[in-house]
Amino acid sequence: MKKLIYxxxxxxxxxxxxxxxxxxxxFKEGTFIWEQESGGKKFKTEFTRxxxxxxxKFENEIDSSRVEWxxxxxxxxxxxxxxxxxxxxxxxxxxxxxxxxxxxFEFKQSGREQVYSGTATxxx
Numbered sequence: 001m002k003k004l005i006y007x008x009x010x011x012x013x014x015x016x017x018x019x020x021x022x023x024x025x026x027f028k029e030g031t032f033i034w035e036q037e038s039g040g041k042k043f044k045t046e047f048t049r050x051x052x053x054x055x056x057k058f059e060n061e062i063d064s065s066r067v068e069w070x071x072x073x074x075x076x077x078x079x080x081x082x083x084x085x086x087x088x089x090x091x092x093x094x095x096x097x098x099x100x101x102x103x104x105f106e107f108k109q110s111g112r113e114q115v116y117s118g119t120a121t122x123x124x
Contacts, residue, residue, distance in 0.1 A: 024073035024095045027103050031124035048124075076110075 031048045047056040054065045054077055068076040073095040082088035090110040095103045102121040108114060 022073060022095060023098045024103070027095065027098065027120070027122060028069070028072075030122045032120040032122050034118050034120045036118055046123075 029049050029051070031046065034045045034047070036043050036045075043059070045056060045058045047054055049067060052067045054067050056063045056065065064080045065077045066080055068078065070076065075093050077091045077093065079088055079090075089112075091107050092110060093105055093107040095105050096117075097104050102119055104117065104119045106115050106117045108116065
């Protein structure tokens with residue numbers, strides 16, 4: 001029992017060193033790349049967030065959305081000029097963890113249950 005008492009502070013110190021660090025503020029603005037695989041094919045999306053605007057480039061298509069921050073780590077993307085009613089739905093994003101130049105996130109389309117995830121890398 002005495003040995004266990006000596007190990008508890010070491011375990012607490014170790015776990016504090018490996019805790020996920022989340023610095024969402026560093027990723028509110030900038031240019032990012034997100035790569036995903038679907039159907040055996042790799043897709044790349046480049047997007048830039050400035051203030052309440054996000055401009056996204058995917059397969060030579062450029063799209064603009066309004067950004068509404070819920071808190072430092074969660075935001076909503078709302079299409080500015082959707083082509084259809086289905087395209088007008090907002091997307092909800094949440095940063096799960098961060099590193100020096102990237103963040104892992106999850107997102108879903110408003111009104112849908114399916115949750116997707118990815119990692120965005122800041123390039124500017």
